Amino acid sequence: MPLSVAEHKLPQCINPLSLHIMRLTSEYIGRAHDDDNTRETDEESESVCAGGAEDEAKETKKEGTDRQTTAIKRKTDKLKRFFGSTVKKTVDAAKSLAQEVSHARHKEDVADIVDDVRGEHNIKLKASNSHKGPYDFDGCVRYVQEMGSGHSGALWCCKFSVCGRLLATAGQDKLLRIWVTRDAYHMFHDMRTKYNAEKKSSPTPSQESLAPLAPPPPSPEEPPLGPAAPFCPKPFCVYSGHTSDLLDVSWSKNYFILSSSMDKTVRLWHISIGECLCCFQHIDFVTAIVFHPRDDRYFLSGSLDGKLRLWDIPDKKVAVWNEVDGKTKLITAANFCQNGKFAVVGTYDGRCIFYTTDQLKYHTQIDVRSTRGKNSTGRKISGIEPMPNDDKILITSNDSRIRLYDLRDLNLSCKYKGYVNVSSQIKASFSHDGKYIVSGSENQCIYIWKTCHDYSKFTSVRRDRNDFWEGIKAHNAVVTCAVFAPNPDHMIRMITDREEKMNAGSKTPDEKDEVKAAEGGMVASSQTGHVLVSADFNGCIKVFVHKAKPKHSSLPASALA
Template sequence: MKFSKDGKFLATGGQDTIVRVWAVISSDEEREHFLEGNGTSVYEGLKGSKLGAPVFRDKPLYEYLGHTADVLDLSWSKNDFLLSSSMDKTVRLWHITRKECLCCFQHTDFVTAIAFHPKDDRFFLSGSLDCKLRLWNIPEKRVAHWNEIQNQQLITAVGFTLDGKMSVAGSFSGLCLFYETDGLKYNTQIHVKSSRGKNSQGKKITGIEAMPGTKPGQDKLLISSNDSRIRLYNMRDKSLECKYKGYENTCSQIRATFSDDGRYIISGSEDRHVYILNTDQSQLNAQYGNSGGNNWLKKDKIGYESFEAHSAIVTVAIFAPTRTKQLIALCGDPIFTNTYNETNNNSTNANNNNVPTQTYPDGNIIVCADYSGTIKIFRQDCAYYYSRDNDTHSVRSTRSWNSSLGNSLGNFFSKPKQNKSSVWNTTGGIVGGRRKSDASLYSVASSVMSADISSDKFEDDDDLK
């Protein structure tokens, strides 16, 4: 499940082999059409009022057919091209303006991971269970460079550094290998593992992502693995900066991702929760001190927040990008309109392209899915804070959850009356799918789609066991 770079679309895929693209509501007409077609598509807002605040159109924009086995990974380019990889040993290329597959790239085994080049979307990286890392030239429809991972390591994750100069491959045994993108020449490697205990041999790497917003020479890489740890590495010397502990990921393909400003990390978990972590330790030290708080991670005391999102394993959780929030703000979204228009009437019409400059720090949107086939959209009601402060005749606080992680987002979503979302229905799958369901649900508490998510069993895990 991935948002497009411009925030206009969400792509999903899974066991049913279909890649679906959902469009973000971006006009008053689309919002009105949604509400007219779904009479109960509202949530209960403040003081019992009813508000319709959908994020997506109620039906997929496209359903792409072509894969013959589970869809395993998705990747968007900056120009709205979409790649999908599958257990059918292929990668397929799509574009949002076309209904048919543009190109099919054949492999010799399951293609577990793909990534568009961040600077030049004529190229993409693929990792396969044939132990080969490939850099593909899309216009020429051929492999530009390839390299075979040493010791027949199965590739389970791939990624790029922010500048695209380095390609990264993660393996089933926990090895993370670095290659110069030009020629895929081997550079170095690190072994992602615990220093002691049963995870000291390394576990499968499930996700690799570069930290956005870093300055040149300060690149960082986020690596998720099946030892229930998320690690942040400094790319300059490949040193471990932080090891995040708290979520559960022992056998699923759960991967952590960044918010688009790089300040927060979000992940699903096998304990049915969504976890949100702060990448800025100084803020947490200022808030809790060096010993306070009960939500601390073992290594560097990096705090986290969590909330129970599903009744099953949460296989994926992502933040909607800032651009998505800006788009829905343009079409009369009640949450944003009731708050930010009152505090800054010009915030949604700040340039010639009618693109808002407001980033809506208190209006976060989280999309998550579980193994049973349910996708939920959780919305943080920024109007709640505004109304609360007005009711007490006080000046509206300028503090957002961005500056106080321990006092907001996780706690916010743990309060049922503040879980705001909309609903749309489909049948289909989410990347990593194993179980199939066909539901048509409509709820004021969550946004639900029928989907196919993995249903692996799991056990508790800890470094010291």
């Protein structure tokens, strides 16, 4: 199928990066053209079969045996074509039926998620059929906020700052938005005010940097925030400058932000400054960027031109670079591992290649694919994530699988499945403590796995396969991003304090005394849990809080109410 025709038939939720890769590789194969050819051949064969006998008789009477032989041969050839097309049609139908059965099985899981309503605020929670419990997130997940004044169009990336108090979101509308937690707003506002005061004393201050970045006050029509909402309702700052979709963002420890785009550039920002600090030009789309974990004067960029670059920010130039070998050189993911010792890139054909960071020299590679079956061909790597405090790396790919590899021997530790990621740039990531893995999905759900499941209860289960997921259905579009907050305790503490203040007025003096007496035992448990943020194809951003249930509590039921 010509790509110009295919693009009109592609689903509207397709990632523009995937579409561009299709243009580069010409690998889109549609079934419509094959079906049309089959239909035309069948019709032609049927007309030959219907009129063949009469033609043969006429030609035999008029022109004798030679003509008869020719007609029989022609009829035989056309019958061969007819049966050949019939066989092809049957095989295609069988393949289509197999695909439909596979989709039907997956739709059953999705239907279960939609119908099984537990929790609040239209959250639907479900676990895989193989997961019989106990469940970590069942009944403990609260939907606490939907970001106002969000993006128009799909969101492609969503990243927390190292401290966990800032959230960067970006995507189709070409804008980079920074959200701040309510308890940290004044700290960052003071940081920005101090910078602008210093800039005013300079001879020629930048007018753009002096532009007010503070969010406007909420409109009267906007509903007030509840006590459990952790983020300010308006973005702390909005950065413009890119001319196409943003594909990735990265934070430094000092609140610098990098953004990469389909406009073939990487831009550097800081939350105190309203203008772009530097622009780094590339030859093709920049699919992945990441600050060096130990020295944020450097960052790594991966591009569809097949080149991996280590940039020196102060010198504004490439310090060292290397090019991916092989037939398909498209880099679709990149990151550092082992605290910056190695740079890792993922490719369109399913390779994960390691380079030494200092000179970007080739070290080794992993072929991310199954040994047999439909996933034996490597698919696009969409995400690479090092595991906190361990020599392991998490790789997301477009075969709807997430794989955890041990960097000490490059062996597969575990493969996680259940979600759908066929063409998107969805990335799986860890919780702050490394205990859980989270990912968005093309079937509108958020999926969560335990990193290390307790397989001792399942004697017949393979220990390198994990389909014991728990799901959250809260979006009405493809969930393009889902991330855990790196430091959830301060958010949970803030939410707990706000709710306690709100509820304090409704308690009797005796109940207040009971709460105070048991407060010491509740502090640790009330501040333990996770904060999860997800974003979808429609630009909707949602925040969830998972607060661990206290194991031991001396509070009466009235105090817990």
